[in-house]
Amino acid sequence: MPHTAMARPRLESALAAWSGSDAGRVAVAETVVALAAAGRRIAAVVRRGAIEGGLAAVTRASSTGDDQKALDVAANDLLLEALVTAPVAAFCSEEMDAAVPMKPGAPLVVAVDPLDGSSNIDTNVSVGTIFSVLPAIAEGDAFQQPGNRQLAAGYLLYGPQCALVLTVGDGTDVYTLDPDTDVFVLTARRVRVPEKTAEFAVNASNYRHWDPAFRAYIDECLAGSAGPRGRDFNMRWIASMVAEAHRILTRGGIYLYPGDARRGYETGRLRLIYEANPIGMLIEQAGGGCTTGKERMLDVAPTGLHQRVPLVFGSAQEVAHFERVQSEPAAHKSPLFGNRGLLRA
Known part of the structure; x- marks a missing residue:
């Protein structure tokens, strides 16, 4: 060849x-x-x-x-x-x-x-x-x-x-x-993250530790075509953020690593300065979005060298939808699954 x-x-x-x-x-x-x-x-x-x-x-x-x-x-x-x-x-x-x-x-x-x-x-x-x-x-x-x-x-x-x-x-x-x-x-050259996606990456084993607003978004995705999104989603999790980012840059998707109720995870697990910020810049320069769930990641003012943050990045429309779900009080009620929650018996 x-x-x-x-x-x-x-x-x-x-x-x-x-x-x-x-x-x-x-x-x-x-x-x-x-x-x-x-x-x-x-x-x-x-x-x-x-x-x-x-x-x-x-x-x-x-x-x-x-x-x-x-x-x-x-x-x-x-x-x-x-x-x-x-x-x-x-x-x-x-x-x-x-x-x-x-x-x-x-x-x-x-x-x-x-x-x-x-x-x-x-x-x-x-x-x-x-x-x-x-x-x-x-x-x-x-x-x-x-x-x-x-x-x-x-x-x-x-x-x-x-x-x-x-x-x-x-x-x-x-x-x-x-x-x-x-x-x-x-x-x-100048890769672009597809604006829409039907794929998300999250460690679902932590479901019980997430707050209701975050669960509401995941519940929507897992409800698929029968839920409010009206389409099926695929879930991925590699436990290597660079591999997740590369997949998202290639074919779209959304990556989510929130803060949760576990000790040491309250403000997220990933580091702002040398993990979230560089990934955020790469994704934004490719037309995607990156957020803490409350604000644009690249606008967060660091307070420490090893500061941890919640991190969500990926296809722009999906990141924007995620932020809307987090800001809507009604979402916290998780109406699709009542009080039982998606992953509970």
Whole structure:
């Protein structure tokens, strides 16, 4: 078969064309290239799987209460190493208690989730790296800026193909790692999330912990064509947010991870700065929506490095409908299923 990848724009050349001679853009481009280089190395480790040995082994519990696995730590170290030569003033990560100063006076800061979906490491399910690039600011904590200040955001998905999904504020593009050349090449330009969907992703085992308004939305979906939506929905759950996001970018859908009544989950489980905000920027740049259920995600003012938030993102019309259901008092009554609730006997 003819090799066509070389005819596609490489990540570096696409970023160079975008940045031109603008110093601010050049800094962003250099930082994204460094993150991509780390992603290539992480992808190689993931591909080796069990050959590498003990990647899913828990090394310790992090300060944020999550189990820290060997591959989490390895991915974090590779990212930090790759960014040493980038124009980055500070680095923060889910795997680190506090931000790390890097290059004094550099124009950018970078926040990452080094390995999203790490519960799937030993099951050969897609995992990924999420990143957010923000401007370094002279006063205050540069990481505690709302997501609408992001200069770039993206994720690397380590699956059957290694993909880099990126926005620099000019649409959302997909680059795929060519295994023959070890180069990221452009494979989808300015992808768009379909506005409508009949597919949702949620961990339904937590139904009993959700508040009535959230249950009301899920009840509508599960009622299918016999319910108020008048059509059937399919439910998905991978437990890897980057994999869920990639599916939604490809064919639409809605992803939901609310706060709930469990201890430690009251304000959601996912992190605002290095999970929700970069995914929110990617989805919005692709024409989708991202919300806490009460407000646009990218407008939330961070109050802490590891702040948790409820997260809902996906097809614009479905996200808007979800927000309407949350704001309607009548929805809390769950009239379709009375007091019994959908998943109770």
